[in-house]
Amino acid sequence: MPLQLVTFTDAQGPRPGAMAGADAVLDLLAAGALPAGVRDMQGIIESGPAALGAIRAALKAPPAAALRPLSSVVLLAPIPRPRRNVFCVGRNYMEHVAEGDRVAGRQTETPKYPQFFTKAPETVIGPGAAIPDHGATGVTKFLDYEAELALIIGRAGVNIPRERALDHVFGWTIGNDVTGRDLQRRHGQWWKGKSLDRSCPLGPWIVPADELDASDLAIELWVNGEKRQSSRTSKMIFDVREIIHQISLGFTLLPGDVILTGTPEGVGYAMDPPRVLKDGDVVEIAIEGIGRLTNPVKA
Ligand code: MN
Numbered sequence: 091m092p093l094q095l096v097t098f099t100d101a102q103g104p105r106p107g108a109m110a111g112a113d114a115v116l117d118l119l120a121a122g123a124l125p126a127g128v129r130d131m132q133g134i135i136e137s138g139p140a141a142l143g144a145i146r147a148a149l150k151a152p153p154a155a156a157l158r159p160l161s162s163v164v165l166l167a168p169i170p171r172p173r174r175n176v177f178c179v180g181r182n183y184m185e186h187v188a189e190g191d192r193v194a195g196r197q198t199e200t201p202k203y204p205q206f207f208t209k210a211p212e213t214v215i216g217p218g219a220a221i222p223d224h225g226a227t228g229v230t231k232f233l234d235y236e237a238e239l240a241l242i243i244g245r246a247g248v249n250i251p252r253e254r255a256l257d258h259v260f261g262w263t264i265g266n267d268v269t270g271r272d273l274q275r276r277h278g279q280w281w282k283g284k285s286l287d288r289s290c291p292l293g294p295w296i297v298p299a300d301e302l303d304a305s306d307l308a309i310e311l312w313v314n315g316e317k318r319q320s321s322r323t324s325k326m327i328f329d330v331r332e333i334i335h336q337i338s339l340g341f342t343l344l345p346g347d348v349i350l351t352g353t354p355e356g357v358g359y360a361m362d363p364p365r366v367l368k369d370g371d372v373v374e375i376a377i378e379g380i381g382r383l384t385n386p387v388k389a
Contacts, residue, residue: 091109091111092297092298092301092302092379093108093142093145093146093149093297093298093301094108094109094294094295094296094297094381095107095108095131095134095145095168095261095295095296095297095298096108096109096115096165096166096168096293096294096295096296097130097131097165097166097167097168097169097170097216098115098158098163098164098165098166099163099164099166100158100162100163100164104130104166104170105117105118105119105129105130106118106119106124106129106130106131106133106134107158107163108123108145108148108149109160109295110149110152110157112160113159113160113161114157114158114159114160115157115158115160115163115165116148116149116152116156116157116158117156117157117158118134118145118148118156120153120155120156121148121152121153121156122148123144123145123147123148123156124137124141124144124145125137125140125141125144128141131168131169131170131296131346132169132173132345132346135169135242135243135244135260135345135346136345136346138244138245138260142298142300164216164218165216165217165218165293165294165295166216166293167214167215167216167217167291167292167293168242168263168292168293168294168295168296169214169242169292169346169348170214170216171211171212171214172211172214172346172347172348173211173344173346173347174211174344174347175208175209175210175211176208176209176210176211176213176214176265176290176348176349176350177206177208177337177347177348177349177350178206178207178208178209178238178267178284178349178350178352179204179205179206179328179333179349179350179351179352180205180206180207180280180352181201181205181327181352182201182204182205182326182327182328182333182351182352182353183321183325183326183327183352183353183354183355184200184325184327185321185325185354185355186352186353186354186355186356186357187200187201187327188355189355189356189357189360190360192360193359193360200327201327201328203336204327204328204332204333204336204337206336206337207279207280207281207284208281208284208285209267209281209284209285209289209290209350210285212287213284213285213286213287213288213289213290214290214291214292214348215288215290215291215292215385216291216292216293216294217291217293217294217383217384217385218384218385218386219288219291219385220288220385220386220387220388221233221266221268221288221289221291221367221373221385221386221387221388222286222287222288222387222388222389223367223368223369223387223388223389224270224286224287224289225366225367225368226368226369226389229270229273229286230270230271230272230273230283230286231272231366232270232271232272232358232359232364232366233268233269233270233271233366233367233368233387234268234269234270234271234357234358234359234366234367235266235267235268235269235311235313235318235357235358235367235373236266236267236268236269236353236357237264237266237309237310237311237319237353237354237375237377238264238265238266238267238309238350238351238352238353239262239264239265239304239307239309239323239330239350239351239377240262240263240264240265240292240348240349240350240351241259241261241262241299241304241330241334241348241349241351242259242260242261242262242263242296242346242347242348243258243259243260243334243343243344243345243346243347243348243349244258244259244260244261244299244345245257245258245260245345246258246342246343246344246345247338247342247343248338248340248341248342248343249338249339249340250334250335250338250343251335252331252332252334252335253331255330255331255332255333255334255335256299256330256331256334258334258343259299259330259334260296260298260299260345261296261297261298261299261302262296262297262299262302262304262377262380263292263293263294263295263296263297263380264292264293264294264375264376264377264380264381264382264383265290265291265292265348265350265383266290266291266292266373266375266383266385267284267289267290267350267353268286268288268289268290268291268367269283269284269289270282270283270284270286270289271283271359273286290350291373291383291385292348292383293383294381294382294383295380295381297379297380297381302379302380304323304330304379305323305324305329305330306322306323306324307322307323307377307378307379307380308320308321308322308376308377308378309321309322309323309354309375309376309377309378310375310376310377311356311373311374311375311376312373312374312375313358313365313367313371313372313373313374314371314372315372315374318356318357318358318361319353319354319355319356319357320354320356321354321355321356323351323377325354326351326352327352328352330351333349333351334349337349367387368387369387369388369389370386370387370388371386371387372384372385372386372387373385373386373387
């Protein structure tokens, strides 16, 4: 089992942990498993190899007093409140570009450069947390899902060359780029349709980059058990190295930055007939080697 880094909460409040098997969380502060001064996931990310080494050592013989049954805690997003906007790549799988162009009646061409946009930090929610039915409030007529590989930056950098890009990745998690499609189109700039409250489920944990090659992983999404998306991360138009290279041109990436790498085909608005997310739906995303991220939609 790879190292799975979580942020969890209970009566004592949010703190960092590591999964110890499927049903328990090692409380890293209670276990004394972190370097001095490291108190949360941001600190673990900034500490990097020192923190990861200490956590791996603690997991070899976890102190019983620091183990929490998973059923007794709530997992939050691994980074519950990023320090700044979540960076995102649009139109990064060819079949998704094609389905969008088909709906819009446009000719499909391969994008020459990655399309970047952001989601506000406040959009981030954790596994199991409810995505609001923004359709029920009339804000959008078209609430939709997008399964995405998310990467967490570990080392700061600017003008990062492609061949060094993976050195800047701390780890991987799963993201759902929940979108109000009509707002995305209506306002030209995508930010409005992409930054609805609680529209960025992240988690359930971070798998460190030195334990998982994310270049060719199965990525799948279900709504109420019906499979809607199924692809592989190797089908990205701009791979993780290129994304980091391009976004860092003249722009300094910082430890703890979250980048969503785009969604494959199978989104609801391109289905015939189109399908929207609504109260009572359950959205589940699986990425091979990382895990499963499940969120209900609630009015
Ligand atoms: Mn997206």
